Amino acid sequence: MTAVDAGQAVIGADELLALYEQMAVIRRTEKAAHDLFLAGLVKGTTHLAAGHEAVAVGASAALRPDDYVFATYRGHHHAMARGATPEECLAELMSKNTGLCHAKGGSMHLTKASAGMLGSYAIVGAHLPMAAGAAWSARLRGSSQVAVAFFGDGATNIGAFHEALNLAAVWALPVLFVCENNLYMEYTPIGSVTAVANPAADRAPAYRIPAQVIDGNDVVLVKNAVAAAAERARSGDGPTVLEALTYRHFGHSRTDPATYRPAEEVEQWLRRDPLELARARLEALGVSGESVAAADQRAESAVVAAVAAAKAAPGPDPGDALTDVWADGGSAWRT
Amino acid sequence: MADVITYREAVAEGLAREMRRDSSVVCLGEDIGAAGGVFKTTTGLFAEFGADRVWDTPISEQAIVGVAMGAAMTGMRPVAEIMFSDFFACCWDYLANEIPKIRYMTGGQVTVPLVVRTANGGGLGFGAQHSQAVENWTLAIPGLKIAAPSTPADVTGMMAAAIRSDDPVVFFEHKGLFASKGPAAPPGHVVELGRAAVARQGDDVTLVALAATVPLALAAAARLAGEQISAEVIDLRCLVPLDMATVLASVQRTSRLLIVEENPYQGGWGGTVASIVADEGFESLDAPIRRVAAACVPLPFADALEQLVIPTVDSVTNAVRTLAAY
Numbered sequence: 001m002t003a004v005d006a007g008q009a010v011i012g013a014d015e016l017l018a019l020y021e022q023m024a025v026i027r028r029t030e031k032a033a034h035d036l037f038l039a040g041l042v043k044g045t046t047h048l049a050a051g052h053e054a055v056a057v058g059a060s061a062a063l064r065p066d067d068y069v070f071a072t073y074r075g076h077h078h079a080m081a082r083g084a085t086p087e088e089c090l091a092e093l094m095s096k097n098t099g100l101c102h103a104k105g106g107s108m109h110l111t112k113a114s115a116g117m118l119g120s121y122a123i124v125g126a127h128l129p130m131a132a133g134a135a136w137s138a139r140l141r142g143s144s145q146v147a148v149a150f151f152g153d154g155a156t157n158i159g160a161f162h163e164a165l166n167l168a169a170v171w172a173l174p175v176l177f178v179c180e181n182n183l184y185m186e187y188t189p190i191g192s193v194t195a196v197a198n199p200a201a202d203r204a205p206a207y208r209i210p211a212q213v214i215d216g217n218d219v220v221l222v223k224n225a226v227a228a229a230a231e232r233a234r235s236g237d238g239p240t241v242l243e244a245l246t247y248r249h250f251g252h253s254r255t256d257p258a259t260y261r262p263a264e265e266v267e268q269w270l271r272r273d274p275l276e277l278a279r280a281r282l283e284a285l286g287v288s289g290e291s292v293a294a295a296d297q298r299a300e301s302a303v304v305a306a307v308a309a310a311k312a313a314p315g316p317d318p319g320d321a322l323t324d325v326w327a328d329g330g331s332a333w334r335t
Numbered sequence: 336m337a338d339v340i341t342y343r344e345a346v347a348e349g350l351a352r353e354m355r356r357d358s359s360v361v362c363l364g365e366d367i368g369a370a371g372g373v374f375k376t377t378t379g380l381f382a383e384f385g386a387d388r389v390w391d392t393p394i395s396e397q398a399i400v401g402v403a404m405g406a407a408m409t410g411m412r413p414v415a416e417i418m419f420s421d422f423f424a425c426c427w428d429y430l431a432n433e434i435p436k437i438r439y440m441t442g443g444q445v446t447v448p449l450v451v452r453t454a455n456g457g458g459l460g461f462g463a464q465h466s467q468a469v470e471n472w473t474l475a476i477p478g479l480k481i482a483a484p485s486t487p488a489d490v491t492g493m494m495a496a497a498i499r500s501d502d503p504v505v506f507f508e509h510k511g512l513f514a515s516k517g518p519a520a521p522p523g524h525v526v527e528l529g530r531a532a533v534a535r536q537g538d539d540v541t542l543v544a545l546a547a548t549v550p551l552a553l554a555a556a557a558r559l560a561g562e563q564i565s566a567e568v569i570d571l572r573c574l575v576p577l578d579m580a581t582v583l584a585s586v587q588r589t590s591r592l593l594i595v596e597e598n599p600y601q602g603g604w605g606g607t608v609a610s611i612v613a614d615e616g617f618e619s620l621d622a623p624i625r626r627v628a629a630a631c632v633p634l635p636f637a638d639a640l641e642q643l644v645i646p647t648v649d650s651v652t653n654a655v656r657t658l659a660a661y
Contacts, residue, residue: 068409102442113444118408123432129398130433133405133413140361140387141410160428163398170393324443325435325478327501333477334577334611335529 011220013285017295019061019219020278023053024299026077027275029086030250032307033076033093033107037254041311042093046107047074051217051249054274055180056081058222059148062230068116068134068147070127073108074180074248075120078150082117084110086306096313103316104324125155128164128177135168135175135233146233148176148226154185156199162207165239169207174233176226177209179243180216186252187260204241216244217274220281247272343513345487345520346376346452349494350414354384357412360498363390363399364416364452373418374454374513396426400451404434407449412498420455420469420507427472434503435478448501450494455483456547456597457645458511463633466510466641468597470545471604473505474574480528481574483507485549487517489572492526500528509546529576533585537567540591540659543582543608545571548595548646555651564659574604582608583616590621591658595646600628622661627654 030050036042049056052074060081063069071078076089084100092099093107100110108122118134121127131149138145155161156179168175179200183190196202204211210232214225222244229240247269251258258266282292325331340348354360362380364372368391371378381389392399396417403415417423423430434447457466473479480502484490490508497504534549535556544552549570556566567585571578586592592612594605605626612624630644 070405100442101440101444104442105440109440111441111444113441118405118445119437119441121433123428126401126428126433129401129429130405130408132398133402133407134409135405136402137406137409137411140406147405160397160401163393163395164401166393167395167398167402171390320442324439327438327446327448329443331477333575335580 011223013282013287016220016278016282016285017287017291019057020275020282020292021295021299022057022081023219023275023278024296025086025302026053026056026080028299028303029080029089029306030076032090032303034250036090036094036307042107043095044106045253045255046093047253048248048250049074049077051247051274052180052182053077054219054222054278055150055178055216055244055246058219059178059226061223062227063148064145066116066143067145067230068118068131070118070131070134070147070149071120072127072151073120073122074152075110076107079110079112079117079120082112083115084112084117086303087309090306090310091313094310095316096310097316098310098313102320104320125151125158125160127151128155128160129167132164132168132173132175135173136171138174144234146174146176146230148178150178150180152185153179153181153183153190153199156203157194165204165207165209165241168239169209172236172238175239176229176233177239177241178226179241180246181243182246182248184252184261187256198243200241201243209239209241211241211243213243213245216246217272218277219274338519339516340487340519341513342487342490342515342517343374343376345490346494346508347378347380348519349491350377350380351383352491353495353498354380354388359410360412360414361388361390361406362414362416363392363403365392365394365418367391367416372416374510376508376513377416396422397429400426400429401433403449403451404429404447407447408437408445412448414450414452414498417451417453419465420453421464421467423453423469423472430473430479430505431476435476439478446501447503450497450504450506452506452508454510455507456509456511457634457641458547460636460638460641462636466634468629470507470574471598471602474604474607478503479575480504481507482528482572483509483546483574484572485512485546485570488520488524489526491520492524493528493572495525496528504528507546511547515550526572528573529578531572531578531581532570533567533581534570535566535568537565537589539565539589540567540593540655541582541585541589542566542568542593542595542651542655543571544568544595545574545604546597548597551646551648551651552595554648555655558648558652559655562656564655566655577607579608579611583612586612586616587619590619591661592620592624593654593658594624594626595651596626596628597645598629599631600626601631603628622658625654625658627651
């Protein structure tokens, strides 16, 4: 396992500015979701991905539009990175008919199938075999698509993770297993419940899958690592495990203030905020502070407009409660 | 093809027919390739279709069903085999939380056209972890279609319907019926899911049965004919869609209902059938609804004990006698 050398990262200023703006939109959308929850406009729970933006945006930038992505209940960033709008996401959280899933899924199940974002799954690890299955399908159809499963560090201790890795390796499937290691399995440090230091990457050799631990807060490094793994998968060389080190800015879920995290650790990781790292790279590339500020302003305006539109949108259609169990659109189970 | 085939041959025949007509149909499971399946229900498929269509898997039930789900969401029509239905417990997340819910919870964005085949039920003395009839487990989950054929022709015809269905179908093949024989399905035979069959016509009492309890009910009906009791036997074929129209029409004529099920009485599918008849067919009834189901214990190993737990021709016959005399 070798970390990608930051010095080798190559990206154009325009592209990086666009990725920065995507991350800025996600950051503000997550903050809006948090505020809307506190205002009583989002019910249930949310698992915010503020801090994880670089994993989703960097990976998405390296994938083809027809590739498949499977995410977890902490998946708002993946939906948006694949093209879901902040309004569609916030409307879903707010139980509006204009939400991504017509208010039938909620925060934990954001999905945009038309963009290859095939779901957010709330049973830990369940989607790793599914991603392997989408990759198997791509291979059977000869489409050269790849599938990516994003998952948390906690998922590496559940059976489906191991079953998926073994089968993907045996069948040499074009699938990427991308762990967003934010150091905590819900409220518990992952290191205290896991036998190895790198919960995903250290398991991969047991299945003869190449693995890399990467800086998950650096959008350029994520993009490069995913691009290399996707290329490998498309060439028929099988799966790759990427363990992206990152950190959440909020607690595990809405009710968690995350007081179990040492203050100095939080401080250290906030200094490594993915937006800050991208700003530093932009500056190094000669992008002006005004250009970055303009991107921030566009992101701010977009999310303000999305919040207003989601608030104004109609509630769920009562007729939808009994639709779409079956492919014919209905729910009839008997005569 | 032979005019008469076994139930197990009908499984492979049903799979082969669909694989010939649709290249998106692929099979995966443990030992299903060159080995032909532990119950020989996939014999010949590997030779005819090769390793790109018939995939041997590790003993990884979550991976088998999860991979099938991902493939079904992306353009394939996978047929996954779970060797024994008891092993559904090893991949229950996919059957209870993932496959039946993803279409609904995404607001209809995806479909999951897959079949999960499994060998179900007792009668072969395999003990408590390889003999259960677990069709009631799946009935507890909205979003799964449930097929359980009783004859070779229905196996082939319902397999065609299950594979062509755009919905997920759990396909129960009964272990106790694998060696049974019957007419082969004619070419192009498709049995629409959710259509019960009247396996024997009668006037005095309606027996509703499924899979291996169909031949039990038919044997009991034949015995009772000598006692001037005319029993109608309905083969439900599917639990979802559930053909209650056929059951209610029969009960309207016979006024008596006996449900014969191999899953435990506690939580068994007969409870659902009984509640619908009590609700919508109450005026037709001249006697209480009765159920012959498995005792609420794990399946014992010894034949002599197993026969005391699951329905038998004797227990069904006795129940009909009591009901007819009510």
